[in-house]
Amino acid sequence: MPSRLADAFRAHPQQQLKHPDFTSLHELPDSYAWNQRDDPSPETFATESVPLVDLNDPNALQGIGHACKTWGIFQVTNHGISTSLLDMVEHTCRSLFSLPVHQKLKAARSPDGVSGYGFARISSFFSKLMWSEGFTIVGPPDEHFRQLWPQDFSYHCDVIKEYKEEMKKLAGRLMWLMLGSLGIIAKEDIKWAGPKADFNEASAALQLNYYPACPDPDRAMGLAPHTDSTLLTILYQNSTSGLQVFKEGAGWVAVPPVPGGLVINVGDLMHILSNGSYQSVLHRAMVNRSHHRLSSAYLYGPPPTVEISPHPKLVGPTHPPLYRPVTWNEYLHTKAKHFNKALSSVRVCVPLNGLGDVNEQNNSVTVG
Ligand SMILES: C=C1C[C@]23C[C@H]1CC[C@H]2[C@@]12CCC[C@@](C)(C(=O)O1)[C@H]2[C@@H]3C(=O)O
């Protein structure tokens, strides 16, 4: 197994799709029309909303634990990331996606690579195209940014570098809050957290997403339903709504932007580490008729070759491990090959008369 995150996709090259100039499309081409309107509209039916946690609140740990068990997603305020940094990231996203298509294609993701401009990796699993553009950053963005902005690439590199540093610190803090709520509190409990317990060796990808305004938003899909292959994801969304999460019993629920807030979601690896206690949430992004939307997802995971398995503290005679150990690289590779079957493919088979409540989450995806 390769030791760098950037190598995880070598064995699964992605076919390059044609990038449109969205601004020139005044009608929704058939290739972008999803027949997904069989689900109830969240505005009409959802009576519940995603939990909001103030990180300065002394009860934040309990709030986070409850949110991870029941929703797999929550929003945070007082997270310590300055508004000016978030504004700068938004400005860099805006500047990137408003470049002419031919310029953006100079930084296109190569078929066997992970970084660069293009459609989301999951596109190949759907017969319809998504109304969005993405830019994935793993490692330093310098080379690609130099192609995009020959003049001011260093300014944008600095913004991304600072953002990644701040996100890494916040992610480490969130890890201890999420784990703490499960009783995993000592630094020895997670060896790879390192001597300072600061998760210094963690790895991450930054995914910048752009959803242009769409002439027929009810039939289009910005980003198809998926779970993230992460421990956790920190999402910044601008003031245009679009993110929705699937909740059993409630259907698709909108996650409205909270001024200055960040969205935190549980990923598949955290679901595994928590031995199924925390749900990795199925989510998607919808598009808007008059407003474009920007988001940036900080996809956070362990060092690429560290094995993640149900934590020993959460496993016992009445709680057998539900998953086998898996490294992030191996899991990304599996996701690239099997998409929404990846999680069940690492699940341990429990005999029919087996122990434990085996609640498989609804990961099924309907292709329009
Ligand atoms: C570290 C990661 C996590 C990746 C793959 C790689 C870089 C880009 C990430 C995303 C971002 C968009 C959704 C997703 C499903 C996709 O298509 O690309 C994510 C995927 C995953 O969570 O599996």
Ligand SMILES: O=C(O)CCC(=O)C(=O)O
């Ligand atoms: O744009 C959004 O709200 C969701 C983005 C997302 O799910 C991702 O990048 O993984």
Ligand SMILES: [Fe+2]
């Ligand atoms: Fe996601």
